[in-house]
Amino acid sequence: MQNYVWLIPALPFAAFVVTLLLGRWWIKAESHWIPILAMAGSFGLSIAAFIQIRGAEEPVIVRMWQWFSVGSFQVPLAFQIDQLTAVMLLVVTGVGLLIFIYSKGYMHGDPGYYRFFAYMSLFAFSMLLLVLANNYLLLYFGWEAVGLCSYYLIGFFYHKPEAAAAGKKAFIVNRVGDFGFGLGVMLIFVTFGTLDYTGVFAKVAGGAVGHNVLVAIALLLFMGAMGKSAQFPLHVWLPDAMEGPTPVSALIHAATMVTAGVYLVARSSVIFASAPAALLVVGIVGTFTAIFAAVIGMAQNDIKKVLAYSTVSQLGYMFMALGVGAWSGAIFHLVAHAFFKALLFLGAGSVIHSMGGEQDMRCMGGLARRIPVTWITFMTGALALSGVFPFAGFWSKDEILGKNFQAGVYVVWFVGLVAAFITAFYTFRMVFVTFWGKETRSDEKTCALIHESPKSMTWPLILLAVASTVGGFIGLPGSFGVIQRFLEPVFSRASDILGVAEPSVGTLDIVLMVVSLVVALMGMGLAWLIYVRRAQDLPQFFGALFGPVYRVVYNKFYVDEFYAATFVRVAVDGSRSVWHNFDEKVIDGAVHGSAWLWQNWGRVVRPLQTGRVQNYLLGILIGVFVIVTVVVFL
Amino acid sequence: MPGGDVLAIVPELIILVAASAILLIEPFLKADRTAVMAVALTGLFGSIAVSLGLLGQNRVAFAGMLVLSDWAIFFKVLFAAGGALTLMMSSDYLESQRRHIGEYYALLLFAIIGMDLMAAARDLMLFYVSLELMAISSYLLAAFFRYRVRSNESSLKYLLTGSFTSAIMLYGISLVYGQAGATNYAAIENALRGQATGSGTILAVFLVAIGLAFKVSSAPFHMWVPDVYEGAPTPIAGFFSVGPKAAAFSVILAAFIVGFPGAAEQWGILFIVLSILTMLVGNLFALVQTNVKRMLAYSSIAHAGYLLAGVGAMGWSKNSYPGETVLIYLAAYTFINLGAFGVLAFLKSQVGAKFDYSLKQMAGLGRRSPWAGVLLSLFMISLTGIPGTAGFIAKFYLFGSVVWANLVWLAVIGVLLSAVSAYYYLRVVIVMFFKEPEEELSISGPMSGGMAAGLGITAFATLRSAFFPGWLWDSIVRAFGTLFS
């Protein structure tokens, strides 16, 4: 492993350099080959690393070279391979490879074709560096680098003002998080005198450091995670980031980069486990984000925006898991989510592609017959996201909810359950509005052009659909969980600190599973009622469902009102108003407000620089006066 | 005069010969100024080569006025390299501004001679004269576009503030002489060691410090900087932001360590206070700038603040380690900032009179001129101190040493303010790549060889020292060691 690990990030980097340098004039429309081959190579090597690291108790450290040293403090450029890294490598390279292939079809004919692949390769390189790093500094480097790539790719369609604004927004919001992260890294350095994971964790576990410092470090790191993983209130950049090309949304804003925050917290599990207060914050933020974003997701009409809010919500689930110390549960959901969310995004991309760029779901409908492969795969992804047995999302979400139930935080469990219900609702709202129905609600020209996507796009969809279907079985509950046992060496120390019980499967698990499955089905059913059966039929449906009791207590009219008041007004309108008031007004207002602040700051300071040289000289004299006065009274 | 004395100034003599040759051949040239450029570059690279050949020497020359050591050679190479890069970036620019005359090159070379001697000087007399050589050449370079109001104004402000402060510093030097009876650093130290460090000594030392603080553009002696940089020719502004500043830092380090170690605590505190003020002023003013050239001027003030934190930590801790980190910062900053100004010079030479360096006009630049956009982004990211660039390494070393000197709070202020600085640096990147231009500025031609070489070298140095800083650090430690022998 020592001798090939460096190739995993090096291959995409080489692809980046070659594509950037030669793409414009020489390779042009064939620019996809080198990046795809590089990704395939990295994927193969990742599999090899994955196999070799299986069951290893200690992480493998691969030292490249001494990056720099300050006195006794050394920062080597070194990689650390352990089970967590291996899983992340597989996700990044595997999903990345499929998305690269997909991009070949999706980006075909774009004037910036080579640029796209170059940036994507650079992104892959940065992300691999991030997960391979063996110290916080290198992690920070990868962190910043993926951020930069992300901004470039969000603003890829720079001629659209929204794309530019979105890039800018992502940039500014992430600054807030990165600032905390940077300070956290500094604090780690000052506290422990090292930045290596092994060194830091050994010192934390040794109990040499005060609790308050650990809480501070953990919270600062989590601040970074909140920015990158779009947790409330720093989530606002992610939905806007959908202005980027769809493969970018799939790779960066669903499957990999946004999970970096989850990875960071999981990686620092020892620190977080030693700082329960910080862990509590993680859990609360995650839980709130999960339900909050799900609520907003109900009101979106742009197909990609729905998926974006759903991503924010699912990331919330992962933090919810981390909050109770279910580290491997979070990583399991991360993997499963990478599969089905990438699938959904790519499916959405395929839909958009077939609709000639249309993203508004209200203009779609009846696509199931026109683009069957996309429909089936999208449906698979939707089932996985909703948490329907036996798809991947079912197992991973259930794992998280179950862990929370076992930990005794029933509030979180309940909120998670409600969020799962809403998730199923908005997911199938999306499916029904897009694919169901007789005809497409668009103009004739667009309708005539609807076609299934090329093979390079459908094959990744099919592969991801398979992964989303069977992927969940790696994480069966309790001692059956392959991934949990695989990851155990990484998290055993943190779990020991927290005192998390050994997993076992009991009746309770089965009950919880059934409950969450029922909830998911109810959400789907409601969506079916509203968007397939249509609202006017709903009272009858309720009537049929609850039978005579219902009819006796309420008359039809009243049920109608009930429905309108509860679901339409409260849920959908309410979610829209949350979206408008919070996301658009508060956060955007804060972003614009800071701009306003700077302008006024300018009004304060700029007159100080008068432009008259003698004022400057007077400034010098004042400086001299102050200094001499200090000397006199010394 | 023994021959060894001359050997100690051969690097400067080579530059002097080149400068004189330029003045002599200038009248005989037709429109083409390639020959002038060739002579200047030959002189500078010759100087670098000879300097490197003299590595490892420790030669005291001219009655102890000057010491040729690795310390001096480090700066000689840095200045000559900075000067050569400035020259490479100037050719196009001057051509496009239609004032391409040899005296520009000669004046730049003269300024470099002054800077070289400042770093090598071990005597206040030589230091003062060299400083003035550098300063007077700088005033003239700032005034180079004599028909432009801004260039005139820039030069006027530089001249008045510069000579005013240098008179104050000279007054301080006379007081140092009065108390020590000598101007040689070692002799001063020797004489002052016997005396109690009273307010008289501190006053003298502080007045000298004020003069140098002016040169490094420390607040509150900074107000000339934005105006002078804005009005000076762009490559020269870049040169001002690195050359004279580094030279002044070399004197602060050398003279204050060797000459006034008895007052180290006092001048350490002075520089720490100046550092805080400078970091604040530089960053908070840079935030509101809409002109990129002016923003870079304020940013150079902010960087002077970070550097002063290192100098202050050195005095405060009475240890040379923070001083060494100042050198690595200076080396990294030289290349980064020259690169940033170089891109601006390139844009000015391409777009022409319409270009006013405003942020608005940078919009969409990343697409129209990808190389310029990418390079400027690299330099901006590096100035911010994001990992993977030389700026990060430099900041890491510097603030690490400040923490090491038990000045954690100072490092925290520095890091917080450099986090603020991300706002104005990265805003340039955002505008270049994510904003549609209001008016299309045409980038007429490709980059010329000189400009491409200059920008390429700066970018390469920025990246290389980001990943392999060990070599640079080792040579700095060696250079610093020779300061005390």
Added chain:
Amino acid sequence: MVEKILFIIFAVMTVAGGVGTITRRNVIHALLLLVFTFLNVAAIFFLTQAYFLAVIQILVYAGAILVLFVFVIMFLNLRTFQEQEQTHRGQRWVALVLSVLVLAEFIIVLAGITFVSAKGGFTPEAITAAGGSTRVFSNALFNQTLLPFEVASVILLVAMVGAIILVKKEKAANVATREWEPDAESPAEAAEEEV
């Protein structure tokens, strides 16, 4: 004692000349007062037995620099400025008060210093014995301070070159860059451009 009285006289005249220089409305008058100050400083040099420097002071300052200034003043015809406000209204009182305070502080600090003579041995008697002020001065200059002396010559060269490029009229023959020079009719446009 005689020296002390003379010193006080010259010192008073020096400061008076200085104050006169900075208060005159007419530049020529100010210049003449400046020269008067320089002459008094030269006299003080004389009193300090720095004869060579005294002569240089008169030659360089009173001679060369004076002539230079007079030339330029006449050349630019600055008479017209005399009607304008001469002082910087915004800050003159601040500057004055601050300067007086700094002066007071300087004097407080300076009065507190105990200077220790380095006793270098170059007493006036020793200098006379060694062949006079000029000889000893030159010996020191070319032995001890040769390098600064050379650098000073470069400074003068730079000043000369600089003055030429800033002031000289450019001839079409040897300058390929003539078109940069703005037309006489519309100098403002080109002059306003960002550098």
Added chain:
Amino acid sequence: MAPTPADMPIPVDWYLYLSAALFMTGVVGVLTRRNLFIILFSIELMMNAVNLNLVGFSRFHENLTGQNFVLFTMVVAAAEAAVGLAIATALFRNRQTLMVDLFDRMKG
């Protein structure tokens, strides 16, 4: 009051006080006058004040370092004057004024 060598007729402190006074006169001139020429004169005054210091100390320490230094300050003063006048000429040609506070095109 410093112990002045027996053969030094004038106490060295006197030079210091005179020098300080002349120096601050120059400072006032630089800061208060608008006319560039007077400002340049004032800077000359400041440098002459330093020269007085140096000469006094040179006599006091009985070495010639101070005197030699004076020569260099004179050279620098002359060069600065020449450059200052050249810049003044350029300024005057472009703006027809030498009141330095009118040159405030660049600010903020």
